[in-house]
Amino acid sequence: MTFLKTDRVGGVVIVLLLITTGVFGTLLLLDLLAIGPGYPPPEALQKWYIPQPRYEYAENGSMIVNRTINGDIVLLGDIEEGCPSLFPVFSRHCNYAMYADTGSDDRYLVVNWYFDDNADLLQAEMDLCSRLRAAGNVSFSELILSKEPDPSQSGSIFDPVAITRFESETSSGYFTVVEKPLSPEHDDYFIAYFGVVGSAPLSDHTAALEDLMLRSYSFNGARPLAFC
Amino acid sequence: MKRILPVLLVLLLIVSALLPVTGAATTTVGSHQNTEFSPACDRTVSVQTASSIASLKINEIAGNIPGFENWQKGDVEFSTTYYDLEGAPSAYSFDILVNGQRFGYILISATRNNYPILEFSKGFTPDKYPALMMCSSDLANSFAEKLELKPGDAKLLYLGATFYYAEFPLTDCEGIKQDSVIIDLTTPSVIDEFPTKIPVTDEFMRQQQTKQNEIKALWDALDDQMRASGPTTVAESATGTSGYVNGVPTYLWQRGCSPTASAMVLGYWDSHGYPNFPEEAPLIQELAIAMGTTTEGSTWPWDIDDSIDEVCANHGYSSMDSSDDAWMTFDEVKSEVDAQRPFVLSMWSGGTPVGGDRPYGDHSVAAAGYHDYTEDWVSVHDTWDTQIHNIVYGNWWGAMATWVRP
Numbered sequence: 172m173t174f175l176k177t178d179r180v181g182g183v184v185i186v187l188l189l190i191t192t193g194v195f196g197t198l199l200l201l202d203l204l205a206i207g208p209g210y211p212p213p214e215a216l217q218k219w220y221i222p223q224p225r226y227e228y229a230e231n232g233s234m235i236v237n238r239t240i241n242g243d244i245v246l247l248g249d250i251e252e253g254c255p256s257l258f259p260v261f262s263r264h265c266n267y268a269m270y271a272d273t274g275s276d277d278r279y280l281v282v283n284w285y286f287d288d289n290a291d292l293l294q295a296e297m298d299l300c301s302r303l304r305a306a307g308n309v310s311f312s313e314l315i316l317s318k319e320p321d322p323s324q325s326g327s328i329f330d331p332v333a334i335t336r337f338e339s340e341t342s343s344g345y346f347t348v349v350e351k352p353l354s355p356e357h358d359d360y361f362i363a364y365f366g367v368v369g370s371a372p373l374s375d376h377t378a379a380l381e382d383l384m385l386r387s388y389s390f391n392g393a394r395p396l397a398f399c
Numbered sequence: 400m401k402r403i404l405p406v407l408l409v410l411l412l413i414v415s416a417l418l419p420v421t422g423a424a425t426t427t428v429g430s431h432q433n434t435e436f437s438p439a440c441d442r443t444v445s446v447q448t449a450s451s452i453a454s455l456k457i458n459e460i461a462g463n464i465p466g467f468e469n470w471q472k473g474d475v476e477f478s479t480t481y482y483d484l485e486g487a488p489s490a491y492s493f494d495i496l497v498n499g500q501r502f503g504y505i506l507i508s509a510t511r512n513n514y515p516i517l518e519f520s521k522g523f524t525p526d527k528y529p530a531l532m533m534c535s536s537d538l539a540n541s542f543a544e545k546l547e548l549k550p551g552d553a554k555l556l557y558l559g560a561t562f563y564y565a566e567f568p569l570t571d572c573e574g575i576k577q578d579s580v581i582i583d584l585t586t587p588s589v590i591d592e593f594p595t596k597i598p599v600t601d602e603f604m605r606q607q608q609t610k611q612n613e614i615k616a617l618w619d620a621l622d623d624q625m626r627a628s629g630p631t632t633v634a635e636s637a638t639g640t641s642g643y644v645n646g647v648p649t650y651l652w653q654r655g656c657s658p659t660a661s662a663m664v665l666g667y668w669d670s671h672g673y674p675n676f677p678e679e680a681p682l683i684q685e686l687a688i689a690m691g692t693t694t695e696g697s698t699w700p701w702d703i704d705d706s707i708d709e710v711c712a713n714h715g716y717s718s719m720d721s722s723d724d725a726w727m728t729f730d731e732v733k734s735e736v737d738a739q740r741p742f743v744l745s746m747w748s749g750g751t752p753v754g755g756d757r758p759y760g761d762h763s764v765a766a767a768g769y770h771d772y773t774e775d776w777v778s779v780h781d782t783w784d785t786q787i788h789n790i791v792y793g794n795w796w797g798a799m800a801t802w803v804r805p
Contacts, residue, residue, distance in 0.1 A: 208696025209656025209762035215783035228643040
């Protein structure tokens with residue numbers, strides 16, 4: 172009788188073991204075969220907020236680069252690695268690009284600083300702010316990036332973006348900070364600058380700068396520079 | 400489980416990475432023995448031959464890959480020999496010099512058992528980064544100290560796409576080698592153990608045979624080119640068939656690579672007769688919800704086709720038919736592109752794109768073209784930028800196509 176009882180318990184244990192192994196194996200398989208997240212590497216993120224050209228193939232198979240960003244605004248040259256001489260190197264992941272308005276010949280500059288650590292971001296913001304204050308006028312502002320209405324989208328079509336407005340003799344424009352815009356689970360921090368090159372009233376170039384920002388990545392949750 | 404998974408994945412990656420380099424030496428079982436690729440045959444490629452191949456190939460690359468145009472005027476300079484675990488040369492790297500300035504490198508196989516062109520890039524191999532080498536050296540020192548041994552000079556190993564290691568011999572106080580330690584140069588970290596035995600199945604043997612046939616065909620084509628060895632043959636080699644679907648948008652990564660890649664495909668159809676789809680961001684969001692993409696951005700690939708169908712139906716396109724194909728062939732890629740239908744390509748352990756610095760890993764991309772040259776390339780929009788990238792067909796551990804057909 173005792174033998175039979177032990178045998179039955181053993182059987183139950185084996186079945187439970189098989190079920191556990193099966194469940195564990197299935198979970199393992201599900202996790203191993205899942206695709207993604209395919210997260211962009213730092214080399215891609217260092218130009219994340221810089222409007223990029225479009226590429227297509229011509230009939231003869233050669234590659235065409237379409238540098239028109241929007242309307243008359245075109246990318247001049249390529250997206251450059253490193254920071255422009257106007258601004259210091261706060262992050263080793265820094266890229267910038269120059270744009271021109273082919274109608275007015277005005278020049279625009281977009282800079283993207285990428286950080287994978289919040290402490291580095293805060294330090295950079297502190298340094299940047301003190302330098303900006305020394306070089307020109309700094310103030311808080313908000314931009315309304317308007318989009319064409321999309322009937323399939325519900326909710327607001329206007330996205331207010333909190334920015335730091337900077338005006339100086341060499342360049343004037345908008346700084347904004349975006350934290351974890353790709354995923355709340357991934358430490359990505361950006362400082363983006365959209366500005367006009369030279370001494371020019373910023374209000375005359377708001378439309379062009381907004382165009383560039385609309386051709387960029389999401390500014391959802393963007394904030395102005397801290398310490399400014 | 401999350402702690403175990405990376406370890407298992409790394410083991411799998413190492414096994415798959417070892418296949419091209421050591422596969423021929425380890426897969427000799429019973430009636431499957433492949434004498435053509437047995438280690439008995441000397442299939443080593445000399446540095447001189449590799450240098451000629453590098454010179455020939457940089458012209459081909461300059462003529463075909465955007466951003467590499469200045470390689471046309473480049474010279475190649477031998478840089479490094481890499482070895483496999485058996486100590487045999489596995490690859491040679493050559494620096495590309497234009498007017499005396501370095502503009503990248505090309506890695507040529509040191510054995511005919513592997514693909515002739517292994518990598519090329521405008522960047523550097525990991526061993527050229529002093530910080531990585533210093534860190535590896537420190538790791539080797541710490542490891543040696545525990546065993547009361549001293550590390551010697553590192554030997555560089557290349558064990559397949561992006562798998563770079565440094566092997567440090569460990570000697571005793573009399574200078575006699577007692578052990579060795581291998582450091583992964585990309586992490587960097589100590590590799591405890593490499594799997595030495597690979598399970599040999601019929602399916603495995605079939606795949607290996609197919610792979611070796613491809614490799615042989617590439618070397619044969621290269622031999623023909625080298626024999627003709629004139630600048631005109633370079634132009635001829637650059638010709639072949641290619642196809643591309645223009646009008647596929649290039650979206651940057653949002654919510655996950657699979658919903659982003661799928662949105663690019665639907666974005667194409669939005670401007671080609673199916674205009675009811677929402678804009679980029681809400682479309683990606685809708686696809687991510689339908690696919691059950693995790694907050695981290697991972698997606699179960701067999702859900703991609705059903706989710707695309709669901710989203711299409713939501714916007715009035717029930718006739719759109721998506722289907723998975725885990726056995727995608729290059730001919731199918733060509734016919735799909737020629738029919739002007741982009742598709743989602745999901746890769747497991749995807750390799751480095753042509754001219755790139757980083758492997759794709761487990762990644763979904765929108766496939767929109769092909770190049771059928773001496774190598775077969777698939778042109779993709781990879782969600783990391785707006786450029787068109789090319790990946791060598793088969794440069795992955797596994798891949799699944801999701802065809803999207805109206």
